[in-house]
Amino acid sequence: MDIKNGILKRTLFCALCFSVFFINxxxxxxxxxxxxxxxxxxxxxxxxxxxxxxxTSKCVGCHPSIKGLDLTDGxxxxxxNNENYINSTTPSESLIYKKPDPNGxxxxxxxxxESALVLRWxxxxxxxx
Numbered sequence: 001m002d003i004k005n006g007i008l009k010r011t012l013f014c015a016l017c018f019s020v021f022f023i024n025x026x027x028x029x030x031x032x033x034x035x036x037x038x039x040x041x042x043x044x045x046x047x048x049x050x051x052x053x054x055x056t057s058k059c060v061g062c063h064p065s066i067k068g069l070d071l072t073d074g075x076x077x078x079x080x081n082n083e084n085y086i087n088s089t090t091p092s093e094s095l096i097y098k099k100p101d102p103n104g105x106x107x108x109x110x111x112x113x114e115s116a117l118v119l120r121w122x123x124x125x126x127x128x129x
Contacts, residue, residue: 036116045121046129052076054118058100058108077128091122 045051055063055071063071070079080086085096092098097118099106110118121127 034112036113038113038116038120044127044129045117045124047077047121047127048129050117051121054110054114058110058114062108081126086122086126088122088126091119094119094122097122 039045039050052073055076056073059071063069065072065075069083069085070076080096085094087094097115098104100108100110100115102109102112102115
């Protein structure tokens with residue numbers, strides 16, 4: 001009986017030590033949300049001034065004016081509309097927004113701010129302005 005009590009005591013002691021070590025080794029990290037740098041809500045997003053430069057810097061390398069989606073300056077607006085890359089009913093489902101999403105698997109990715117700009121431009125009616 002004493003042997004069983006000894007084993008039980010050692011097991012409980014080891015479990016207690018492990019628990020204390022485990023609890024003390026935890027580290028709490030506060031994750032701050034990333035807030036995109038967007039123009040004020042009352043300012044309309046401009047395709048030519050804000051969206052086209054994103055396409056030029058991130059997308060034209062793979063989507064030049066050869067065939068399919070053409071995101072070059074002067075052709076991008078018509079191309080994304082003709083190829084159905086904009087979903088005006090559900091803007092967040094638009095391919096031009098979803099494919100290069102920062103968390104997506106597309107080779108080119110928008111930054112958080114670029115992603116928010118594209119989405120807001122679509123939500124505002126994706127005007128060619």
